[in-house]
Amino acid sequence: MHTDSSDTPQRQVFSLSEITGSIERMFSKYYASPYWIRAEISKLNYYPASGHCFPDLVEKQDGKVKSQVRSIIWRDDLFRISRKFEEVTREPLSEGIAIMFQAYVKFTSEYGLSLHIIDIEPLYTLGEMARDKLFTIDRLKKEGIFMQNKQVPLPMLLKSVAIISAETSKGYSDLMVTLRENPAGYRFITQLFPALLQGDGAVESIRKQLKRIKEISGQFDAVLIVRGGGDEVGLACYDHFDLAGEVALFPLPVITGIGHSTNETVVEMVACINKITPTDVAHFMIAGFRSFDDRITAAGRALEEAAIYSTGAAIQNFNELTLAFQQAAVSFVNNKEESIGLMALGIRESVNAAVFNHRIALSRYETSLMVQPSQLLGAGRSFLDNRLKMLAFHYLHLMKDHTGLVENMERSVQLLDPVNVLKRGFTITRCRGKTIKPGSLPAPGASIETETLSEIISSTVAETRTK
Numbered sequence: 001m002h003t004d005s006s007d008t009p010q011r012q013v014f015s016l017s018e019i020t021g022s023i024e025r026m027f028s029k030y031y032a033s034p035y036w037i038r039a040e041i042s043k044l045n046y047y048p049a050s051g052h053c054f055p056d057l058v059e060k061q062d063g064k065v066k067s068q069v070r071s072i073i074w075r076d077d078l079f080r081i082s083r084k085f086e087e088v089t090r091e092p093l094s095e096g097i098a099i100m101f102q103a104y105v106k107f108t109s110e111y112g113l114s115l116h117i118i119d120i121e122p123l124y125t126l127g128e129m130a131r132d133k134l135f136t137i138d139r140l141k142k143e144g145i146f147m148q149n150k151q152v153p154l155p156m157l158l159k160s161v162a163i164i165s166a167e168t169s170k171g172y173s174d175l176m177v178t179l180r181e182n183p184a185g186y187r188f189i190t191q192l193f194p195a196l197l198q199g200d201g202a203v204e205s206i207r208k209q210l211k212r213i214k215e216i217s218g219q220f221d222a223v224l225i226v227r228g229g230g231d232e233v234g235l236a237c238y239d240h241f242d243l244a245g246e247v248a249l250f251p252l253p254v255i256t257g258i259g260h261s262t263n264e265t266v267v268e269m270v271a272c273i274n275k276i277t278p279t280d281v282a283h284f285m286i287a288g289f290r291s292f293d294d295r296i297t298a299a300g301r302a303l304e305e306a307a308i309y310s311t312g313a314a315i316q317n318f319n320e321l322t323l324a325f326q327q328a329a330v331s332f333v334n335n336k337e338e339s340i341g342l343m344a345l346g347i348r349e350s351v352n353a354a355v356f357n358h359r360i361a362l363s364r365y366e367t368s369l370m371v372q373p374s375q376l377l378g379a380g381r382s383f384l385d386n387r388l389k390m391l392a393f394h395y396l397h398l399m400k401d402h403t404g405l406v407e408n409m410e411r412s413v414q415l416l417d418p419v420n421v422l423k424r425g426f427t428i429t430r431c432r433g434k435t436i437k438p439g440s441l442p443a444p445g446a447s448i449e450t451e452t453l454s455e456i457i458s459s460t461v462a463e464t465r466t467k
Helices: 016-030 075-089 122-142 170-180 202-215 241-248 266-270 278-416 418-423
Strands: 035-043 056-061 064-072 098-108 112-121 160-165 189-194 222-226 254-257 428-431 447-451 456-460
Touching (some): 075 112, 075 122, 170 189, 222 278, 241 266, 254 278
Antiparallel strands (some): 056 064, 428 447
16 A cells, blocks of 8 residues: 655555455455356457467347457366357357356456356257347348249259359368269369358358359359258358348359258258258259250150151152152153254244344444544544633633732732831831830830831830830
8 A cells, every 4th residue: 555645635545456456356255156147259269279268258239239258268168168069059169159158257466357167058059049040031031032042043954053162171072073973974064162161251251252153143054052061060150141141132043052951041941942962962963964865865766756757758759759750751851842843943043034134233333433433533623622722711811810919919028028118217126136016015224226227226215105
């Protein structure tokens, strides 16, 4: 304890450690037993090196933080609590989940207030998860989008698909092996969009890839969301409203295979097609090709049978037509031979007459060609002579007019010559070698030069006035 020795009234002052030590003793006295507490994990703060966990706990009301405190789960307690929690909820301890836990309320001078968690009731979290799932379903239905992706047309053949999964996921591996090694040898175009499939960040990771696919949706027939290989842990993210809503509103059909057979998630409910495992998804795609292949095969057999029947009937009909054609051809040729003979005789007579008439016409043309050139040349010479006379007349007239115009312009230029202007008694005044123009009078004291016809007068400006 320290006593203030200044002039002010003496007062009792405590050190910080004395105050925190007093609080610590009070907590040890009144908070000796553990309490069951409800809160939400806002941040997990797990340190793998030590194995300890320091969750930040909050209580919210209307989306705002009402209370927050730091907690501790020691390594041995964390192993026991996590194992029991996952066995019941099928989810790991993660950020954003509500928990009911048993903890000691501790206060130390060094670290302040904290809760030492010794147990967690997983059934409480399971109930909260179920409530959140029902809330998501109810909200999707109220907004009218719960069945929207199921109404997106599913192509008969899924040739090109976008896959949201982890490259190291066993489910993704099973899917690709099944597609590549299908006995019929069908070939599929696939593109992987890697994402977190469970735990913290899974919702935003999957949504981000869905948005990427939406930008190039024209390249794909459907979107596959696959994970697992039988693992049912970490499915809570598939009940999240933001992810389920993104799937429900997606413009392409979404097919899920997230590797479990119970407790259908909301994403699976709203997806166009839901299969239990990624392998089932692959078989579904292959089955579409097989069904189409069977239809093509059946159609091929029916076409072959129809072709055999049609060919037989056509051969018989062709033979009958061939016989009829041969008979008609013989009759036609006989008739045409007689007709051609008559036509040849007529043509021969017509040609002889035409040749005679053309000879007479050519003789007339020859006479005409001998006379007409002389007439045309004479008329051309007369026309050119007349044009030449007119051109000479117009030339003399234009020369006379332009000669007078040039003389007038020459006289005007001579009158404007500065020498002639000076001869008429005018002068030219310059300041600094430049002619003084209206509006640019030199200032008093400036030197100017005045040029007459025979002399240059230098002077100094005493005053300038405007008229």
